[in-house]
Amino acid sequence: MPVRDATVDDVEDICLLIEEHARYEGxxxxxxxxxxxxxxxxxxxxxxxxxxxxxxxVTAGMALCTWTFPSWDARPGVFLDDLFVKPEFRRHGLGRELMAELGKRTSGRVEWDMQEGNDKAEAFYASLGGRPVEGWIKYRWWPEGR
Known part of the structure; x- marks a missing residue:
């Protein structure tokens, strides 16, 4: 099951996956x-x-990421904004392959957010060794009142 960098030719599939993920999350x-x-x-x-x-x-899943630079680590990290595998392709190791690829791309940490109550995602991330960050609260601000 190949994992590869997206190209501009993948934009439609990327958008469809993000939109499908949004529907999955309500x-x-x-x-x-x-x-x-x-x-x-x-x-x-x-x-x-x-x-x-x-x-x-066939495009079965994707990970959309940005680079981070946590000052206390003093090395680049990856922020995973969106990980989604189409339901018909789940339970075949694609999520693990995508996460492994992200791990290869940084000597720092990989971080992500997860919607509360998503027990399947929580179990998946825990199986990778992921854990919640205790003692931190997420804030979000949109300038100009958006």
Whole structure:
């Protein structure tokens, strides 16, 4: 099961996977702008990157990431914003392969957020050795009142 870097030709599949993930998490109205996504992922100053998992040439899953630089680690890390494997391709090791690929790309840490109550995701991440970060609270701010 190959895992590879996404290319601009994958933008449609990437957007479809993100939209499917949103529906899985209860957000039924997400519709991404394919042009914006292509610019942000593959333009002259990319803001994120994607690793694709394929089965027999079919896009089965992906990990969308950005780089971080935690000052106390003093080494680059990976922030995993979105990990999604289509339901029909689950339980075949694709999520593990995607995570292993992220681990190969950094000497630092890999971090992610997970929606509360997603027991399957929690069990999957725990099986990898992932654990919640005790003592930290996530904050989010949108400038200009968005």
């Amino acid at each position: 957000k039924d109205d997400l519709e991404l702008d394919r042009g914006d996504m292509a610019q942000y992922l593959f333009g002259p100053e990319p803001k994120a990157w994607v690793v694709i998992a394929e089965v027999d040439g």
